Amino acid sequence: MSKKVLLIEDDMALQELIIGYLEPFGFTTCGYSNPKEALEALLVRKEPFDIVVLDLMLPEMDGFDVAKTIKQQLNIPIVISSARTDIGNKIYGYDLGADDYLDKPYEPRELVLRLEAVLRRYGHKDAFTISDFTIDESNKSIEMDGYGIDLTRIEFDIFLLLVKNRGKNVSRDQIIHALGLDEETKHRTIDMHISNLRQKIGDDAKEPLYIKSVWGIGYKFTG
Numbered sequence: 001m002s003k004k005v006l007l008i009e010d011d012m013a014l015q016e017l018i019i020g021y022l023e024p025f026g027f028t029t030c031g032y033s034n035p036k037e038a039l040e041a042l043l044v045r046k047e048p049f050d051i052v053v054l055d056l057m058l059p060e061m062d063g064f065d066v067a068k069t070i071k072q073q074l075n076i077p078i079v080i081s082s083a084r085t086d087i088g089n090k091i092y093g094y095d096l097g098a099d100d101y102l103d104k105p106y107e108p109r110e111l112v113l114r115l116e117a118v119l120r121r122y123g124h125k126d127a128f129t130i131s132d133f134t135i136d137e138s139n140k141s142i143e144m145d146g147y148g149i150d151l152t153r154i155e156f157d158i159f160l161l162l163v164k165n166r167g168k169n170v171s172r173d174q175i176i177h178a179l180g181l182d183e184e185t186k187h188r189t190i191d192m193h194i195s196n197l198r199q200k201i202g203d204d205a206k207e208p209l210y211i212k213s214v215w216g217i218g219y220k221f222t223g
Contacts, residue, residue: 003119004164005029006049008038008066009081010058018053021108027115035061043073047166048128051115054098056082056089064096071097077118081111130163131210131223133201144201154179155197158190162211162221171218194219 003026009015010033019029030049032038035058041047052070056063067078080093083104090101099118102111128135134143140156142149151159157179162170172187194211197203203210210223 003027003050003115004048005115006038006042006047006052007031008035008052008058008063009033009055011055018108018111022112022115025112025116027112034059035063035066039066039069042070042076045167046130048130048164049076050128051119052076052078053111053115054078054080056080056084056093064092067093067096067098077122079111079114079118081106130166133163133223135160135163149200151197151200152193154181155193155200158193159197162219163223166221166223169214169217169220173218175218190218 005022005027007015007018007029009018009031012033015031015033019031022029030041030047032041042049042052054063054067058066063080063082067080070076070078077099078097079100079102080098081102081104082089082093085103093101099121100114102114132144136142137160140153142151142156142159158175161175161178172190175181175190176183176185195205198205198208198211201210205213208222210221212220212222214220
């Protein structure tokens, strides 16, 4: 199951290289060159990430301050990726809560190994919490306020897709394509699944708390 990486790196060529390299190893990577935008995604919008890869030499905000801010609010693993290779910086990084420190330059394969090792130490189980829901991707199960929600496979997949695109409009065609459904699947079929899903999570289509209809497009998770 894909793990989601928050990559904070202002070297755009390196950022692109890392994103492309990690994908075949089961990592979905979201890259930011501006650390304040990355913190907004992680701490304000609460996008679900499994691990952070953090450069130290960043615009507007030092990487150590980014690491400190993250660790004060979230128990999420951080791998520092930096050309600051002296022992003093490494000690300070670990003191702030970094889980690993990777010296630049490095082979991308080494980053993969470090990420996998750190996630194993965290006992990663493909489960995360967002809004009122705890979602286990491995078991395809959802709990709401501690109570299990009985969803069909397609309802779960639609819900997961909307959650992972939190705050973004997702069209019916995007849902059909992402779920690998028959291209002839009608839009009203997707609407039916959304209606059933809303009923099961207690969401009102007229005054939605979680899944908002976007006229002429599709749906958006706003929880």
